Amino acid sequence: MNESRPDAVKGKDVTGIAVCFFCHDGKGNFLIQKRGMQVRTHAGTWDVGGGAIEYGELIEDALRREVQEEYGTEPLSHTLLGHREYVHATSGHRIMFDHLVLVDPTRVSIGEPDKVEEIRWSTLDDIPHPHFPQLDTAIAQWRDVLTSINAHA
Numbered sequence: 001m002n003e004s005r006p007d008a009v010k011g012k013d014v015t016g017i018a019v020c021f022f023c024h025d026g027k028g029n030f031l032i033q034k035r036g037m038q039v040r041t042h043a044g045t046w047d048v049g050g051g052a053i054e055y056g057e058l059i060e061d062a063l064r065r066e067v068q069e070e071y072g073t074e075p076l077s078h079t080l081l082g083h084r085e086y087v088h089a090t091s092g093h094r095i096m097f098d099h100l101v102l103v104d105p106t107r108v109s110i111g112e113p114d115k116v117e118e119i120r121w122s123t124l125d126d127i128p129h130p131h132f133p134q135l136d137t138a139i140a141q142w143r144d145v146l147t148s149i150n151a152h153a
Helices: 059-071 135-151
Strands: 016-024 030-035 049-052 077-088 092-102 116-122
Touching: 016 059, 016 077, 016 135, 049 059, 059 077, 059 092, 077 135, 092 135
Parallel strands: 016 092
Antiparallel strands: 016 030, 016 049, 030 116, 077 092
C-alpha cells in the first residue's frame, strides 16, 4: 500500500488497480459469478471475475493468480482487451485491466466460497439481474470482441 498512509484503503484513499476477466468456454458462454453476502460491496450482484493487482505483481501474473483463486483453474489462453476506469462515491477509484480468458469448463469450481455464492455459464444476453454496477459498462465497451466469441460457437 502507501508507506506514508498505512491505513489507506485501496480504491478510496489510493487508486485501486485490478484485473477483470471474461472467462469463456470457446463456444459463446461466459463464466459469471454471484457475489457472496460477505463481500465489501454489491453483495448478491452478478459479475465476471476480477481482483486486485498486488504491489510489485505483473498484470499477467495477477490475472493467472486471480483466475486460479476464484475458479480453481488455469487460463488456457488470454487476451488483454484494454483498460477501463471509474470513480464511484462508495466503491472509490479503480483502474481495471480487462481480459478475455479461455478456460476448460470441466475444471471450473468456486475457489473463494466466502466471496462467491454461485457460478454459472451464460451468454452475454442472459446474465441474471441484478448486475454489478460496472458489468454493463464493461460489456458495452468490449461487446464487439465478446460477441465474436458467439459468432464462432
